[in-house]
Structure formats: C-alpha cells, structure tokens
Amino acid sequence: MRKRVxxxxxxxxxxxxxxxxxxxxxxxxxxxxxxxxxxxPQDLAELLPQKIIEHEFTRERWVDIPEEVREVYKIWRPxxxxxxxxxxxxxxxxxxxxxKYEGVSPSGSHKPNTAVxxxxxxxxxxxxxxxxxxxxxxxxxxxxxxxxLFGLEVNVYMVRASFEQKPYRKSLMQSWGAQVFASxxxxxxxxxxxxxxxxxxxxxxxxxxxxxxxxALSRDDTKFALGSIMxxxxxxxxxxxxxxxxxxxxxxxxxxxxxxxxxxxxxxxxLTYPFLQDRxxxxxxxxxxxxxxxxxxxxxxxxxxxxxFADTAGLTPPLYMHTLGHDFIxxxxxxxxxxxxxxxxxxxxxxxxxxxxxxxxxxxxxxEAAVRFARSExxxxxxxxxxxxxxxxxxxxxxxxxxxxxxxxxxISGHGNFxxxxxxxxxxxxxxxxxxxxxxxxxxxxxxxSPAAAV
Amino acid sequence: MRKRVxxxxxxxxxxxxxxxxxxxxxxxxxxxxxxxxxxxPQDLAELLPQKIIEHEFTRERWVDIPEEVREVYKIWRPxxxxxxxxxxxxxxxxxxxxxKYEGVSPSGSHKPNTAVxxxxxxxxxxxxxxxxxxxxxxxxxxxxxxxxLFGLEVNVYMVRASFEQKPYRKSLMQSWGAQVFASxxxxxxxxxxxxxxxxxxxxxxxxxxxxxxxxALSRDDTKFALGSIMxxxxxxxxxxxxxxxxxxxxxxxxxxxxxxxxxxxxxxxxLTYPFLQDRxxxxxxxxxxxxxxxxxxxxxxxxxxxxxFADTAGLTPPLYMHTLGHDFIxxxxxxxxxxxxxxxxxxxxxxxxxxxxxxxxxxxxxxEAAVRFARSExxxxxxxxxxxxxxxxxxxxxxxxxxxxxxxxxxISGHGNFxxxxxxxxxxxxxxxxxxxxxxxxxxxxxxxSPAAAV
Numbered sequence: 067m068r069k070r071v072x073x074x075x076x077x078x079x080x081x082x083x084x085x086x087x088x089x090x091x092x093x094x095x096x097x098x099x100x101x102x103x104x105x106x107p108q109d110l111a112e113l114l115p116q117k118i119i120e121h122e123f124t125r126e127r128w129v130d131i132p133e134e135v136r137e138v139y140k141i142w143r144p145x146x147x148x149x150x151x152x153x154x155x156x157x158x159x160x161x162x163x164x165x166k167y168e169g170v171s172p173s174g175s176h177k178p179n180t181a182v183x184x185x186x187x188x189x190x191x192x193x194x195x196x197x198x199x200x201x202x203x204x205x206x207x208x209x210x211x212x213x214x215l216f217g218l219e220v221n222v223y224m225v226r227a228s229f230e231q232k233p234y235r236k237s238l239m240q241s242w243g244a245q246v247f248a249s250x251x252x253x254x255x256x257x258x259x260x261x262x263x264x265x266x267x268x269x270x271x272x273x274x275x276x277x278x279x280x281x282a283l284s285r286d287d288t289k290f291a292l293g294s295i296m297x298x299x300x301x302x303x304x305x306x307x308x309x310x311x312x313x314x315x316x317x318x319x320x321x322x323x324x325x326x327x328x329x330x331x332x333x334x335x336x337l338t339y340p341f342l343q344d345r346x347x348x349x350x351x352x353x354x355x356x357x358x359x360x361x362x363x364x365x366x367x368x369x370x371x372x373x374x375f376a377d378t379a380g381l382t383p384p385l386y387m388h389t390l391g392h393d394f395i396x397x398x399x400x401x402x403x404x405x406x407x408x409x410x411x412x413x414x415x416x417x418x419x420x421x422x423x424x425x426x427x428x429x430x431x432x433x434e435a436a437v438r439f440a441r442s443e444x445x446x447x448x449x450x451x452x453x454x455x456x457x458x459x460x461x462x463x464x465x466x467x468x469x470x471x472x473x474x475x476x477x478i479s480g481h482g483n484f485x486x487x488x489x490x491x492x493x494x495x496x497x498x499x500x501x502x503x504x505x506x507x508x509x510x511x512x513x514x515x516s517p518a519a520a521v
Numbered sequence: 522m523r524k525r526v527x528x529x530x531x532x533x534x535x536x537x538x539x540x541x542x543x544x545x546x547x548x549x550x551x552x553x554x555x556x557x558x559x560x561x562p563q564d565l566a567e568l569l570p571q572k573i574i575e576h577e578f579t580r581e582r583w584v585d586i587p588e589e590v591r592e593v594y595k596i597w598r599p600x601x602x603x604x605x606x607x608x609x610x611x612x613x614x615x616x617x618x619x620x621k622y623e624g625v626s627p628s629g630s631h632k633p634n635t636a637v638x639x640x641x642x643x644x645x646x647x648x649x650x651x652x653x654x655x656x657x658x659x660x661x662x663x664x665x666x667x668x669x670l671f672g673l674e675v676n677v678y679m680v681r682a683s684f685e686q687k688p689y690r691k692s693l694m695q696s697w698g699a700q701v702f703a704s705x706x707x708x709x710x711x712x713x714x715x716x717x718x719x720x721x722x723x724x725x726x727x728x729x730x731x732x733x734x735x736x737a738l739s740r741d742d743t744k745f746a747l748g749s750i751m752x753x754x755x756x757x758x759x760x761x762x763x764x765x766x767x768x769x770x771x772x773x774x775x776x777x778x779x780x781x782x783x784x785x786x787x788x789x790x791x792l793t794y795p796f797l798q799d800r801x802x803x804x805x806x807x808x809x810x811x812x813x814x815x816x817x818x819x820x821x822x823x824x825x826x827x828x829x830f831a832d833t834a835g836l837t838p839p840l841y842m843h844t845l846g847h848d849f850i851x852x853x854x855x856x857x858x859x860x861x862x863x864x865x866x867x868x869x870x871x872x873x874x875x876x877x878x879x880x881x882x883x884x885x886x887x888x889e890a891a892v893r894f895a896r897s898e899x900x901x902x903x904x905x906x907x908x909x910x911x912x913x914x915x916x917x918x919x920x921x922x923x924x925x926x927x928x929x930x931x932x933i934s935g936h937g938n939f940x941x942x943x944x945x946x947x948x949x950x951x952x953x954x955x956x957x958x959x960x961x962x963x964x965x966x967x968x969x970x971s972p973a974a975a976v
Contacts, residue, residue: 069530070530137524174938215896237942237948238941240944243896444670481938483629489693490692
C-alpha cells in the first residue's frame with residue numbers, strides 16, 4: 067500500500083491560488099481604523115511592504131511565487147502527504163484518511179509559508195527590521211527563521227503567559243537571532259497603558275499585535291508582519307492545498323471532506339481553498355469543508371459577524387469577520403494558536419454561505435485524539451492541529467456507522483515537540499475543559515468599533 | 522539549483538548492508554561476560570529476540586528488510602538529502618556540502634531505524650515487554666514509538682540526570698505509552714548497589730544498561746533492546762547510507778569526505794558503511810571518512826583498543842573496542858548521546874586500519890557551528906549532530922584554503938527541539954568545555970574485565 071507521497075522540487079507550485087475572485091459574493095473590505103471609512107491600500111504603506119499590500123488587495127486568481135521564495139521553500143517543501151492507515155485500523159473504519167504534514171519545516175509548522183514571503187519582500191524593499199506578535203510561539207519562530215535568511219532584524223512581542231510557560235520557543239527564536247520581548251512591555255504606549263491598569267498582565271495576542279504595530283509605525287526602517295487572518299497570508303498558504311491536490315491525484319483519491327483547525331484561518335485556508343475552488347466552480351459540488359475550533363474560543367460557532375479590530379488597542383484596520391470581540395480573553399487551553407477572537411474574512415464569508423461547516427471541541431477530546439494518533443501514526447502533533455484530527459476522527463467514525471468508504475483529508479499544521487507539558491497534563495488527568503458563557507460573549511461584543519459599520 | 526532529493530517509497534532499500542564480510546580483517550567477537558570465553562549466539566537467547574541474534578552474528582553481505590518493517594519505515598523514510606547551499610555561501614567555500622536529514626522521524630532522530638526492527642521481531646516471537654536504557658532520551662523515545670506500533674510494553678531506564686533535565690523527553694515517551702524510570706532505581710540489584718554507595722547518584726548510560734539487562738533477564742516475557750554499538754544495530758542503520766548513495770547519484774556527485782558524529786557509532790556507520798564498501802572494494806579508493814566526537818568523551822581519539830563491558834555492572838558481553846573504561850564518567854556536556862565510554866567494534870577496526878579518521882571538538886565550537894547552520898540552512902539540530910557539522914565546516918574551510926571543489930556529505934542524526942536549554946546557555950556565553958586528563962583515562966582503564974583477553 068502506498069503510505070506517503072513526496073513530490074519532487076519540480077512539482078513545487080510556481081503560483082499561489084487566490085480565492086477572492088471565486089468567492090460567492092464580494093468580500094467586505096477592511097476599514098481605516100481612525101475614520102472607519104473603507105481602507106485604501108496606501109493607508110497600509112507605513113505598516114507593510116508594498117508588495118504585501120498588493121497581495122492583500124489583488125483580485126488576480128493566480129499570483130507568481132518569486133524564484134527566491136521557491137528556493138527557500140525547497141528547504142522543506144513540498145511537504146509530505148500521508149495515508150493514515152494505522153489510524154484507520156485503530157478506528158476500524160472503512161474511510162481512507164490522509165493528512166498533509168506541515169511539521170517538517172524548520173520552525174515546525176506551516177507558518178514559514180508566509181513568513182518567508184513577508185521577509186523576502188521586506189528585504190527587497192530595503193526594510194531592515196520586522197516586528198511581530200506571537201502567542202504560542204509558532205508564528206514568532208517562523209518569522210525569526212525567515213528573517214535570519216534575509217538578514218533582517220526581527221523583534222517579537224510574545225504574549226507574557228507563553229513567554230513564561232514556553233521558554234524553549236523563546237530560545238528557538240533567539241537561536242535564529244531574533245529579539246523576544248514579554249508583552250505587555252514598557253517599550254510601547256499600548257503596553258504601558260495595559261501595565262498601568264494591570265502590572266501583572268499576562269498579555270494576549272491582541273495586546274501583542276498592538277505593541278508590534280506601534281513599534282513598526284514609530285520607525286522608518288521597520289515594517290510589521292502578521293501570521294494569519296489577512297488575505298495575503300491566506301494567499302501564501304495556498305501552497306499547502308496546491309501540493310495536496312497533486313498528491314491526492316497520485317494517490318488516486320479525491321477528498322469527500324477537507325478538514326483543518328482554525329485559529330485565524332491560515333492553515334485551514336491553505337489546505338482547503340484550492341479544493342474549495344473545485345466546489346465553487348461546480349467541478350466537485352459535494353465536497354465538505356470542516357473547520358475545527360476549541361470550545362474555549364468558539365469564534366466561528368458562536369461569534370458575531372461584524373467589523374472588529376484585529377488587535378486589542380484598535381490600531382489595526384477593522385475586518386468584517388466572526389468575532390468574539392477584540393477584548394475577549396479565552397479560557398486557558400494549550401492550543402495557544404487557536405486563542406484568537408476573530409477569523410479571516412474570506413473564511414467567514416464562506417461559512418456564511420454554507421460552504422464551510424464549523425465544529426467546536428472540548429480540550430480533553432482533542433488530546434485523546436492526539437494520543438491515539440501518536441500511538442498509531444507515530445507523530446506527536448501540536449494541540450492546535452489535533453483539533454482538525456479530532457474532526458477527522460469523528461468523520462471516520464461516521465463513515466463506519468454509515469458503512470461508507472469516505473475519503474477524509476486533514477491538515478497537521480505543526481508538530482507537538484514544544485507542547486509536551488500539555489500532553490503530560492492530559493496523561494495525568496489534569497486537563498480542564500474551559501467553556502464560554504453567553505454573557506461573556508455579549509459583554510465582549512459590546513465594545514465593537516462601530517456597530518453601524520456592519521455591512 | 523537542486524536543493525533537495527526526496528526519493529519515492531519505491532526507492533526505499535529492500536535489503537540492509539552488512540559490512541562484516543567486507544572488513545579488512547576478521548572482527549574479534551564478543552566474550553561471554555561470566556567466563557570471558559568467546560560468546561556463542563545462544564548465550565544471548567535470554568536477552569535478545571532470536572532474529573536479532575541472527576542479525577548480530579550474520580556474515581551475509583545483504584539482509585532482507587521485512588515488508589512489515591518497510592511499511593513502518595514509510596512513515597518517514599526515505600529521509601531527505603539536502604544541498605547546504607546557504608551554508609556554503611556563509612562559509613564562502615567552493616566545496617559542495619550535502620547533509621542527510623534524519624530529524625524527520627516521529628521521535629526526531631535516526632534511532633527508529635533499528636528500534637522498529639527490534640520491536641517487530643520481538644512481537645513476532647511473542648515477547649510482550651521490552652526494556653532499554655536511555656541517556657539523552659533519543660533512543661528511549663525511538664523504542665517507545667516502535668513499541669507502541671507493535672503493541673509492546675516498553676520500560677525505559679533513563680539516566681537520572683537527563684530524567685530531571687529533560688522532562689519533555691520523558692513526556693514524549695509516555696505519550697507513546699512507555700513507562701520511564703529514573704536510573705539508578707531500586708527496582709534492580711544493579712541500581713540498588715549504586716544507590717547504597719551513592720544515594721544521590723545521577724546515573725550513567727552504563728548503569729542504565731545494567732538495570733535494563735537485569736530486568737529483561739529476570740522475566741520470561743521480556744527482552745532487552747540496545748540502540749547502538751552492536752552489529753545488528755549498525756546493520757539496520759545502513760538504510761541511511763543506502764538511500765544517501767542513490768540521492769547523491771541523482772545529485773550527480775560522489776562525496777570526497779563522509780562525516781558523522783560518533784557516540785556508540787550507529788548513525789556514523791549508518792551513513793558511512795555503504796560508501797565505505799566502495800572504498801573497501803577498490804571502486805573509490807580516495808574517499809575519506811571522518812568520525813566526530815566531543816573532547817569531553819574522546820573514545821576514538823584517546824581510548825584504548827581492548828575488551829570492555831558495554832555497561833557499568835559488567836552484565837553485558839565484553840566487546841573489543843576503543844574504550845575509556847566502563848567506569849569512565851565524562852564531563853557534563855549537552856550532547857548526551859555522545860557521552861559513552863566505548864564504540865562499535867567494526868568502527869574501531871576500521872579506525873585501526875586507517876580507513877576512518879577521528880576528530881574531537883570542544884563544546885563551544887560545536888554550538889557555534891550549530892547556530893551558523895540554523896541561521897543559514899534553517900534547521901536547529903541536535904548537539905550530537907552538530908559535532909559532524911563542525912567537522913564538515915572544517916573540511917569546507919580547508920577546501921576554500923586549497924581552492925578545491927571538494928564534495929562533503931555529513932549526517933544530521935536528529936533535530937534539536939529538545940536541546941534548546943543548551944542553545945540558551947551557549948547564546949548566554951555560559952557553556953563550558955570540559956576536558957579529560959590522561960590520569961582520568963589511566964584510572965578508568967585500570968578496571969577492564971581482563972587485560973589478558975585482549976586480542
């Protein structure tokens with residue numbers, strides 16, 4: 067039996083796929099954070115490299131991947147697609163389960179797929195320094211790696227809770243030469259404002275974004291890099307799904323269900339959008355797309371579709387998205403990359419049109435799936451990715467129930483080598499399942515930038 | 522430029538290469554630990570699966586890889602071979618540098634190449650439980666992973682110092698269902714004897730082997746598994762070099778120098794022996810083979826060639842090898858996998874015949890190379906593997922000096938995701954370079970099993 071498909075370098079895509087022109091309705095654009103009027107591309111000029119702004123607003127279906135970026139992709143891409151045959155046996159299911167494995171990149175996740183692009187264009191345009199935020203550390207690691215390849219100084223604002231709980235993620239970034247700050251810091255106004263209210267603040271992704279944006283805006287040699295939710299990020303991540311389509315073809319299968327976890331949406335979009343194109347253009351009208359999120363941060367399943375800021379301080383352009391409110395502080399779960407209040411706008415639009423289903427899972431179910439996976443397929447995967455796995459397991463059990471040979475494809479966005487404290491806690495029976503009350507959501511949604519701005 | 526060669530599953534070797542019949546002289550065999558007479562295969566029957574004993578003593582040049590083992594290899598094999606083009610640029614060398622990357626396995630190193638075989642045959646023969654030792658944790662992780670695939674209970678005696686310093690390695694093994702004990706334990710006579718003398722003992726690989734062997738011998742349903750130095754382990758690891766030969770051929774190059782680190786010798790032999798075959802049979806008479814070890818544990822560069830035990834308590838068959846004495850306690854370095862007093866006998870014989878060169882490196886030079894590698898090629902590698910990297914860097918600089926386009930191939934036996942505390946210490950300037958005095962070596966060599974038994 068064919069276990070794994072490794073494409074050669076020649077099969078590495080030379081164009082990214084942009085879903086925007088294929089969406090079933092026009093995508094509401096971002097707003098200017100100061101005026102709440104529609105944002106013009108040039109409003110972002112101080113914040114982002116020009117070419118990234120172009121990628122953010124382009125309506126071209128295909129965008130060329132620069133040769134220099136492809137050269138770097140080749141360090142770990144094309145990534146493997148694997149038949150989860152031992153998992154199938156463990157579940158006694160007639161389903162054929164496949165996973166795309168992004169844990170092979172130097173920083174251990176899918177994040178370098180866009181980090182390399184953002185660092186490359188920044189260096190091309192004479193930028194010397196990049197700032198960014200990181201929660202669990204995956205994105206900060208990816209940008210540190212990418213920055214080191216292009217000679218850029220990388221400054222990472224890392225959520226203090228993670229900075230303290232995951233010292234080795236910080237060490238990893240430093241090994242690539244990055245500077246890492248525990249956010250909130252006293253380096254920025256946004257940080258100082260938080261510290262004044264709460265000197266012991268453990269931070270949040272929203273706060274860290276505010277700090278990184280303020281830092282970038284304050285210096286001419288500096289731009290900001292974001293690891294999810296923006297159109298340009300989703301565009302770059304399409305390399306995952308484009309490879310997976312070729313690999314599924316070699317396997318002689320086409321998925322009935324395509325699945326991934328959703329934090330901001332970049333690994334989900336990366337895998338699914340190239341398959342969604344087939345559904346949108348009518349070639350594959352029955353493929354299902356399933357987004358898996360934590361019960362502790364249920365943006366797609368319980369959030370409101372509205373304009374909201376991407377950060378806590380309101381420095382970033384409001385996006386039209388499913389949001390729990392930019393003040394929302396999710397319960398403490400180990401899948402730090404899924405603890406974000408919003409989602410990518412295109413993903414929200416597709417959900418609204420019934421093209422994407424969303425499911426929320428309690429933490430312990432997710433870890434049970436991850437341990438089953440480790441003991442069948444071998445890989446210990448990130449808690450974030452294990453949400454997608456859990457959705458795949460449920461689909462595989464439904465196939466068994468129905469006696470149908472369904473084909474399931476899911477994404478493993480990263481390995482779990484930096485998450486073993488969480489596995490420890492799970493094996494010791496010490497993991498909890500934080501939930502969210504309706505009241506919490508109502509409260510945090512009361513502070514949206516402008517209810518009137520909703521489309 | 523071609524950056525990376527990924528072979529397809531069809532190119533996975535179906536036979537292992539055994540160097541024993543090609544050695545330039547007969548290999549002195551192991552001794553019976555009780556009588557110090559030559560060991561008969563059946564003397565090992567209580568300790569090892571029958572098929573592993575067969576592999577240990579076979580003189581066949583090629584040994585078939587069972588289909589079930591190949592199926593498991595396919596989870597991560599063939600592993601990539603990569604042109605280190607950015608490292609070349611960083612060193613401004615005309616040399617072409619390649620590395621084989623074993624960090625893609627589920628446990629993160631080359632160790633599963635043999636762990637899977639040992640677990641498979643054990644399960645085939647009705648064994649229910651495997652015991653083993655682990656130092657830094659790579660081998661214990663590999664056997665835990667392999668055991669979980671074949672339904673075996675795995676009990677790991679982990680050197681107490683590592684057990685305490687690397688809690689996440691322990692968590693990783695537990696995620697695969699293994700039981701992990703801090704050695705010395707009070708579960709065995711060997712452990713209790715050590716604890717009586719030194720209740721605070723931080724353990725050693727030699728002690729942990731004694732405990733795992735004693736445990737295995739005490740139960741009918743249990744066998745022992747060893748991760749290095751034995752012929753059967755080196756045989757299984759040849760899959761690394763067999764793949765690398767095909768990959769180098771696709772690259773259109775043949776190495777002038779083949780390099781790897783040496784702890785017990787298994788990753789070194791794995792990469793080099795298939796190339797050494799070409800030198801031994803006269804096809805490639807000029808290829809050089811370089812073994813890299815730490816100054817803190819200089820077995821090949823300063824050890825004595827003599828019969829010595831593989832473990833501290835003297836329960837294992839003495840092997841004819843370069844040894845620092847089975848009582849030798851190396852200084853504290855982060856490359857835990859290289860802190861072992863002996864080496865595989867075939868490797869020692871090849872060194873004695875001038876076919877392998879050995880070099881010893883101070884710890885800080887090794888980490889400097891590892892950081893340079895992370896910032897050029899992206900991957901943060903294990904401190905053990907960084908010894909091979911450092912030897913490759915020195916060769917590449919010599920090629921620059923000589924103005925020659927030499928071809929250098931080295932092995933990266935594992936990733937460094939569990940070694941970031943060491944990188945932290947290096948970046949903070951806090952790493953030391955422990956050395957060994959001649960007196961220390963003379964003292965620990967005074968306790969060899971039988972000086973008269975030397976060949």
